[in-house]
Amino acid sequence: MKEKILSKHFVLENFYKIDVYLQKKGYQAVKKALNEKTPENILEEVKAANLRGRGGAGFPAGVKWSFVPQQVDKPKYLCVNADEGEPGTFKDRYIMSHDPHLLLEGIIITSYCVGIHTAFIYIRGEYEAVALRLEKAISEAYKNGFLGKNILESGFDLDVYVHRGAGAYICGEETALLESLEGKRGNPRLKPPFPASIGLFQSPTVINNVETLSNIPSIILKGAKWFCKKGLPEDGGTRIFGVSGMVKKPGIYELSIGTNLKDIIFKHAKGMAEGKKLKAVIPGGLSAPILKADEIDIKMDFDSLVNANSMLGSAAIVVIDEDTSILDVLKVVTRFYSHESCGQCTPCRIGSSWINKIVRRICDGKGKNGDIDNIIRLASNILGNTLCPLGDAAAMPILAIIKKFREEIESYVSN
Amino acid sequence: MSPEFSDKTKKKLEEIISRYSRKEAAILPVLHLTQKEFGCISVEEEKLVAELLDIKPIQVREVATFYTMLNQMPVGKYYIQVCSNLSCSLLGAESLIDYLTEKIGIKPGETTQDNKFTLSTVECLGACEMAPCMMINFDYHGNLDKKKIDKILEGLK
Numbered sequence: 001m002k003e004k005i006l007s008k009h010f011v012l013e014n015f016y017k018i019d020v021y022l023q024k025k026g027y028q029a030v031k032k033a034l035n036e037k038t039p040e041n042i043l044e045e046v047k048a049a050n051l052r053g054r055g056g057a058g059f060p061a062g063v064k065w066s067f068v069p070q071q072v073d074k075p076k077y078l079c080v081n082a083d084e085g086e087p088g089t090f091k092d093r094y095i096m097s098h099d100p101h102l103l104l105e106g107i108i109i110t111s112y113c114v115g116i117h118t119a120f121i122y123i124r125g126e127y128e129a130v131a132l133r134l135e136k137a138i139s140e141a142y143k144n145g146f147l148g149k150n151i152l153e154s155g156f157d158l159d160v161y162v163h164r165g166a167g168a169y170i171c172g173e174e175t176a177l178l179e180s181l182e183g184k185r186g187n188p189r190l191k192p193p194f195p196a197s198i199g200l201f202q203s204p205t206v207i208n209n210v211e212t213l214s215n216i217p218s219i220i221l222k223g224a225k226w227f228c229k230k231g232l233p234e235d236g237g238t239r240i241f242g243v244s245g246m247v248k249k250p251g252i253y254e255l256s257i258g259t260n261l262k263d264i265i266f267k268h269a270k271g272m273a274e275g276k277k278l279k280a281v282i283p284g285g286l287s288a289p290i291l292k293a294d295e296i297d298i299k300m301d302f303d304s305l306v307n308a309n310s311m312l313g314s315a316a317i318v319v320i321d322e323d324t325s326i327l328d329v330l331k332v333v334t335r336f337y338s339h340e341s342c343g344q345c346t347p348c349r350i351g352s353s354w355i356n357k358i359v360r361r362i363c364d365g366k367g368k369n370g371d372i373d374n375i376i377r378l379a380s381n382i383l384g385n386t387l388c389p390l391g392d393a394a395a396m397p398i399l400a401i402i403k404k405f406r407e408e409i410e411s412y413v414s415n
Numbered sequence: 416m417s418p419e420f421s422d423k424t425k426k427k428l429e430e431i432i433s434r435y436s437r438k439e440a441a442i443l444p445v446l447h448l449t450q451k452e453f454g455c456i457s458v459e460e461e462k463l464v465a466e467l468l469d470i471k472p473i474q475v476r477e478v479a480t481f482y483t484m485l486n487q488m489p490v491g492k493y494y495i496q497v498c499s500n501l502s503c504s505l506l507g508a509e510s511l512i513d514y515l516t517e518k519i520g521i522k523p524g525e526t527t528q529d530n531k532f533t534l535s536t537v538e539c540l541g542a543c544e545m546a547p548c549m550m551i552n553f554d555y556h557g558n559l560d561k562k563k564i565d566k567i568l569e570g571l572k
Contacts, residue, residue: 087543088501088543089543090544093541093542125484127541161434163443164444164447166482167485183440183443185478201440244502244543244546245502246506250502250544250545286500286501316543318501318502320505332504336539339538
């Protein structure tokens with residue numbers, strides 16, 4: 001792909017500083033949006049761009065914004081989901097570290113479009129250095145008149161704050177994020193009501209991922225048609241694919257949506273490290289059901305992966321080699337979800353820890369007949385029976401690993 | 416003696432609390448600052464934060480015990496957290512944890528007697544491209560091997 005949307009400036013030194021950003025024609029999108037466009041124009045453009053959420057669920061951003069009621073007597077909020085907890089995912093860290101003003105432009109335009117005057121960036125607690133960089137960028141934006149009162153004399157006001165989480169995967173789930181931001185434990189809420197009508201402090205709230213919002217400036221500058229052409233007609237733009245695991249060149253690769261997974265691993269990430277053979281790939285963060293080596297000739301877009309019974313999720317690709325025991329993968333997966341279950345719904349709380357105990361026992365060489373069927377039974381009872389998607393996110397990868405590698409796991413149980 | 420915030424922290428706390436339409440929403444940033452100042456969130460700090468935010472100490476505990484980065488007990492001067500999630504474990508995180516255990520003489524979850532090190536494993540740190548990785552206090556260290564760990568530890572006085 002010739003021109004990148006999000007990562008083209010990542011290589012430039014000091015691009016995170018506003019002087020450098022402005023030299024490279026930064027804040028043009030905000031100027032265009034606030035001076036030349038109405039909120040209605042912007043909403044139509046973003047809808048037409050078919051920008052789907054980059055956090056994992058893939059919900060169209062413009063449609064999400066349109067759910068926010070226009071006439072309310074309460075303040076509306078924007079919550080930027082920068083929790084980035086899905087294992088394998090590190091793309092938002094790159095955006096926020098290298099191009100924080102791009103994200104701020106996205107925040108300003110989105111807020112202007114929806115009629116929001118307060119935005120919170122909820123960033124995972126471990127990213128302390130990134131949070132400091134964001135705070136610096138925000139204060140630069142205030143000084144240059146892009147935040148605060150009467151931005152660019154448009155009459156539009158906006159305040160942006162950084163809010164650090166404190167180590168809880170569940171807070172990446174949008175309603176848990178709201179609870180956490182309100183100063184509570186991160187227990188997800190029952191939906192409906194959806195955050196667009198009742199969200200932060202009981203007010204209408206838009207929640208978008210960092211990468212989603214960072215696409216907004218170029219949609220404003222270059223238009224929806226251009227954006228769609230960068231990806232697929234119904235799934236516009238690029239994705240920042242994060243490749244990790246047993247590859248020669250792990251890292252981020254911004255490519256068109258729909259790029260072949262095989263090409264991402266073997267062309268862009270330069271293939272397997274240490275001459276190893278490919279065993280399996282997790283295509284969209286730890287929650288995405290695993291693909292076997294012969295299943296990776298696949299387009300990386302939301303629909304193609306759903307058709308393959310997996311998901312694009314956060315587009316985090318984890319590459320597993322043949323020397324890795326699938327039981328070790330299962331151990332990590334089950335430990336993670338039993339650790340991160342918030343404990344609110346019984347099937348997830350009990351199921352995830354029970355499965356983890358069985359897997360640990362198999363790892364200790366004490367597997368019993370019926371263990372695998374028990375894991376399947378427990379995981380199937382989590383699926384669809386919890387308030388939030390963490391339950392499904394725990395059950396799906398476990399069921400897929402067992403379905404696709406049952407023989408190998410059985411060999412560990414019987415030995 | 417019950418703990419008290421320094422004047423500098425007090426000023427910062429006031430500014431943070433003013434960002435939210437409800438005071439208690441400031442609890443996570445307040446707890447981060449509290450932990451930075453006093454080392455952990457024990458019963459005394461719970462009371463202090465509760466008073467500041469006009470809530471009950473039990474509400475502070477509810478929050479403090481939910482989030483893994485908030486410590487109820489003090490940790491060592493250097494808090495080493497090694498990622499043991501998938502990308503890191505594929506590239507040998509487990510053997511590095513064993514190596515650290517051998518080298519510092521403590522298991523994950525323990526603190527050395529001189530309070531210099533606390534070792535723990537942690538779920539994904541969001542730095543998978545530099546797996547295996549770890550965090551010492553808030554500094555990330557990636558592409559680790561035994562040699563690199565030796566060098567990093569030598570630099571910690």
